[in-house]
Amino acid sequence: MARRPWPRIKQEVSRERWVEIPEPVREVYKIWRPTPMFRAYGLEKALDTPAHIYYKYEGVSPAGSHKPNTAVPQAYYNKMEGTKRITTETGAGQWGSALSFACQMFGMGLEVYMVKISYQQKPYRKLLMNTWGAEVIASPSERTQAGRTILAKDPQSPGSLGIAISEAVERAAADPDTKYALGSVLNHVLLHQTVIGLEALKQMEMAGEYPDVVIAPFGGGSNFAGLALPFVHGRIAEGRQTLCLASEPASCPKLTKGQFRYDFGDTLGMTPLMPMFTLGHNFMPPAVHAGGLRYHGAGPIISQLIKDGHVQAEAIQQLECFEAGVLFAKAEGILPAPEANHAIASVIRQAQAAKQAGQRRTILFNLCGRRTILFNLCGHGHFDLQAYDDYFAGKLQDHQFTDEQLYANLRELEEVPFPA
Amino acid sequence: MARRPWPRIKQEVSRERWVEIPEPVREVYKIWRPTPMFRAYGLEKALDTPAHIYYKYEGVSPAGSHKPNTAVPQAYYNKMEGTKRITTETGAGQWGSALSFACQMFGMGLEVYMVKISYQQKPYRKLLMNTWGAEVIASPSERTQAGRTILAKDPQSPGSLGIAISEAVERAAADPDTKYALGSVLNHVLLHQTVIGLEALKQMEMAGEYPDVVIAPFGGGSNFAGLALPFVHGRIAEGRQTLCLASEPASCPKLTKGQFRYDFGDTLGMTPLMPMFTLGHNFMPPAVHAGGLRYHGAGPIISQLIKDGHVQAEAIQQLECFEAGVLFAKAEGILPAPEANHAIASVIRQAQAAKQAGQRRTILFNLCGRRTILFNLCGHGHFDLQAYDDYFAGKLQDHQFTDEQLYANLRELEEVPFPA
Numbered sequence: 012m013a014r015r016p017w018p019r020i021k022q023e024v025s026r027e028r029w030v031e032i033p034e035p036v037r038e039v040y041k042i043w044r045p046t047p048m049f050r051a052y053g054l055e056k057a058l059d060t061p062a063h064i065y066y067k068y069e070g071v072s073p074a075g076s077h078k079p080n081t082a083v084p085q086a087y088y089n090k091m092e093g094t095k096r097i098t099t100e101t102g103a104g105q106w107g108s109a110l111s112f113a114c115q116m117f118g119m120g121l122e123v124y125m126v127k128i129s130y131q132q133k134p135y136r137k138l139l140m141n142t143w144g145a146e147v148i149a150s151p152s153e154r155t156q157a158g159r160t161i162l163a164k165d166p167q168s169p170g171s172l173g174i175a176i177s178e179a180v181e182r183a184a185a186d187p188d189t190k191y192a193l194g195s196v197l198n199h200v201l202l203h204q205t206v207i208g209l210e211a212l213k214q215m216e217m218a219g220e221y222p223d224v225v226i227a228p229f230g231g232g233s234n235f236a237g238l239a240l241p242f243v244h245g246r247i248a249e250g251r252q253t254l255c256l257a258s259e260p261a262s263c264p265k266l267t268k269g270q271f272r273y274d275f276g277d278t279l280g281m282t283p284l285m286p287m288f289t290l291g292h293n294f295m296p297p298a299v300h301a302g303g304l305r306y307h308g309a310g311p312i313i314s315q316l317i318k319d320g321h322v323q324a325e326a327i328q329q330l331e332c333f334e335a336g337v338l339f340a341k342a343e344g345i346l347p348a349p350e351a352n353h354a355i356a357s358v359i360r361q362a363q364a365a366k367q368a369g370q371r372r373t374i375l376f377n378l379c380g381r382r383t384i385l386f387n388l389c390g391h392g393h394f395d396l397q398a399y400d401d402y403f404a405g406k407l408q409d410h411q412f413t414d415e416q417l418y419a420n421l422r423e424l425e426e427v428p429f430p431a
Numbered sequence: 432m433a434r435r436p437w438p439r440i441k442q443e444v445s446r447e448r449w450v451e452i453p454e455p456v457r458e459v460y461k462i463w464r465p466t467p468m469f470r471a472y473g474l475e476k477a478l479d480t481p482a483h484i485y486y487k488y489e490g491v492s493p494a495g496s497h498k499p500n501t502a503v504p505q506a507y508y509n510k511m512e513g514t515k516r517i518t519t520e521t522g523a524g525q526w527g528s529a530l531s532f533a534c535q536m537f538g539m540g541l542e543v544y545m546v547k548i549s550y551q552q553k554p555y556r557k558l559l560m561n562t563w564g565a566e567v568i569a570s571p572s573e574r575t576q577a578g579r580t581i582l583a584k585d586p587q588s589p590g591s592l593g594i595a596i597s598e599a600v601e602r603a604a605a606d607p608d609t610k611y612a613l614g615s616v617l618n619h620v621l622l623h624q625t626v627i628g629l630e631a632l633k634q635m636e637m638a639g640e641y642p643d644v645v646i647a648p649f650g651g652g653s654n655f656a657g658l659a660l661p662f663v664h665g666r667i668a669e670g671r672q673t674l675c676l677a678s679e680p681a682s683c684p685k686l687t688k689g690q691f692r693y694d695f696g697d698t699l700g701m702t703p704l705m706p707m708f709t710l711g712h713n714f715m716p717p718a719v720h721a722g723g724l725r726y727h728g729a730g731p732i733i734s735q736l737i738k739d740g741h742v743q744a745e746a747i748q749q750l751e752c753f754e755a756g757v758l759f760a761k762a763e764g765i766l767p768a769p770e771a772n773h774a775i776a777s778v779i780r781q782a783q784a785a786k787q788a789g790q791r792r793t794i795l796f797n798l799c800g801r802r803t804i805l806f807n808l809c810g811h812g813h814f815d816l817q818a819y820d821d822y823f824a825g826k827l828q829d830h831q832f833t834d835e836q837l838y839a840n841l842r843e844l845e846e847v848p849f850p851a
Contacts, residue, residue: 038472039764042469042763042764042765049462052458053536071491073764073765073766075813112764115761115764116473116764134816134820135813135816135817138816138819138820138823139766139816141819141823142757142760142761142766142819143760143761143764144761337562340562340563341535341562341563341564343462344459344462344493344532344535344536344563345462345493346493346559346562393495393555393813393814394813396554396555396558396559397555399558399561399562400554400558403558403561
């Protein structure tokens with residue numbers, strides 16, 4: 012078959028400094044890109060901080076998050092390769108929505124295996140995907156062997172992301188015209204997302220500043236990498252001192268509590284092994300509202316950068332995150348996605364540190380304590396208002412793990428022997 | 432009391448050509464303004480039309496519609512006048528959300544009387560208002576005499592916009608520090624919305640075109656006036672031939688079936704009489720999903736322009752509108768609000784007419800049948816997915832009125848004696 016070479020595989024192992032964004036992808040990007048960068052004057056005032064706070068807002072995309080940045084090129088490359096249909100899984104629905112939009116733009120079929128409990132609890136996310144022409148199937152389903160096996164054991168199974176992945180992969184493996192697509196973790200996905208940070212570099216230049224701190228939420232790594240990698244390059248190639256800070260949920264602390272091991276990307280162990288900071292592919296995070304961050308491992312690129320000291324991480328509990336998100340909505344007007352609230356909570360910590368430092372310095376040296384902070388507001392919370400309802404109603408809680416719970420899934424994994 | 436003069440009253444009766452937007456309002460506008468203007472390449476392709484279609488997208492505002500354009504200056508002017516608290520009503524929730532956002536920006540209190548049936552059916556809209564600090568009260572409530580009177584007669588009353596207005600007005604009338612705010616119809620509201628059309632004029636100039644047709648949905652007039660008035664000025668002052676087309680729901684056809692009479696702005700008859708195209712203030716439109724367009728009358732400015740032949744109108748059934756909205760979501764990626772679907776349906780009619788004209792002309796004269804269409808995509812449909820669900824499920828229907836139903840509420844109203 013005279014198919015074009017697989018650009019996604021080539022991108023996955025590329026050593027090129029620059030990879031061109033294809034023209035048809037740019038045409039679709041034009042619907043919402045470049046995304047706006049805002050100076051958060053309202054938040055600065057609310058925090059009474061000398062820090063300058065900027066944010067890049069990815070919620071203006073049709074699907075409402077940063078996910079279309081990779082969904083669109085993945086749909087395009089698949090189209091070029093002759094793929095007729097894509098399969099994928101979705102939990103909270105952000106990735107499924109983004110890929111539905113992208114497949115619609117290129118006239119491709121899409122099957123989304125949506126975790127059954129989400130399918131039932133989030134009918135609007137499903138409808139959004141339907142409106143863009145995707146078929147959404149509650150997982151486990153009767154359509155695959157994986158689904159039928161689960162249903163035979165437990166007809167009432169609420170499903171899981173691991174099962175949904177298995178169903179999507181099984182469908183893709185059974186048909187040469189069908190391919191499976193993943194929304195984070197892998198190198199080519201992170202590459203696609205760097206459009207965020209490249210735009211941010213130019214926008215910061217227009218604002219006449221360069222960030223001292225760059226912050227983004229951390230799930231599998233695409234959100235964080237998208238904003239931060241161009242600034243990490245500034246550290247490595249230009250000797251800048253920028254603090255690149257990944258903000259992860261305390262309920263799934265792969266970066267701050269996990270270990271650097273060879274692990275699978277999926278729960279069932281169907282992917283190749285990858286070197287990653289991980290809690291083990293069997294780690295089951297509690298059901299927090301920031302569904303997009305409930306992933307056991309970190310993409311290999313970010314894992315290596317953590318190990319090399321170019322990226323820092325902190326874990327934040329969800330009550331602090333929602334408190335930060337509500338403050339942000341009041342101060343800036345935009346209602347953030349629960350995932351984005353993690354970045355906001357980290358920003359507030361940094362801004363308060365800048366304030367304390369500024370006050371100390373004012374007393375001791377009369378120096379300016381200003382600090383420039385840039386963060387990724389990766390999406391809006393229009394489909395996550397149930398989470399805010401639960402927060403206001405006092406139904407959310409923080410999570411504490413025992414060491415046994417955290418490390419039980421790591422024992423069998425091989426340590427990565429790479430040089431530190 | 433040394434209060435500043437009432438700028439909103441002055442604006443309501445202003446004869447000035449230009450009214451400056453205050454600096455603090457511009458500061459808040461910066462969160463989402465200027466809004467993007469798009470060339471709808473995807474829709475043009477889907478329709479195979481020679482027409483050039485542009486749209487101004489107001490859904491990028493924090494509340495997701497054009498309503499903050501007037502909510503922000505209204506909150507600001509109230510703040511300047513010394514108002515401590517604003518009251519308002521909301522049905523579907525767009526206006527209540529916008530005013531909640533605006534009041535939060537200026538640190539003002541807000542009481543929103545939300546029609547009880549909407550309060551129960553749309554908890555997410557309520558939560559959005561709560562997140563921005565507004566108090567949302569299901570109407571009819573025990574808080575007002577109007578509410579108590581209704582509840583005494585019918586404890587299970589689902590409420591109505593008329594009742595909610597009465598409650599909000601009663602609360603404002605009872606306290607000198609509290610004022611009532613309205614989201615459409617009045618001259619100062621239309622004035623505030625013209626920021627849309629003024630931006631569009633500049634953006635069309637950047638695109639090197641001038642629209643032959645300008646289209647917007649029509650409820651009370653603020654959405655339509657916001658985009659169209661600067662182009663109506665082009666007709667009157669510059670002799671241009673632009674067709675300015677208001678797209679109203681066939682379920683509430685005040686422009687195409689109503690009459691030009693003196694009528695009240697509210698259902699209970701508490702406002703001054705205004706000259707308006709109306710179906711009568713007691714007209715009760717059926718429960719269609721485009722809640723923002725369920726209003727009995729048209730703002731006086733637009734009514735006079737209709738009478739003078741500078742503005743045209745057409746009424747469209749809701750099934751055609753949802754069909755148009757789904758086509759748009761697939762072609763352009765953005766999920767439109769049900770109100771916006773009316774404009775899209777009108778655009779599709781115009782584009783198809785351009786296509787037919789173009790084909791005829793190609794045969795007869797070999798002339799280009801191109802036509803430039805501009806419309807207002809006044810909001811996104813993220814909180815309206817139940818409407819799309821009902822549409823997909825075949826639960827929506829069109830509405831036919833008898834003359835008796837349409838004209839029953841007009842008999843007692845006085846005709847406007849103005850010169851035609």
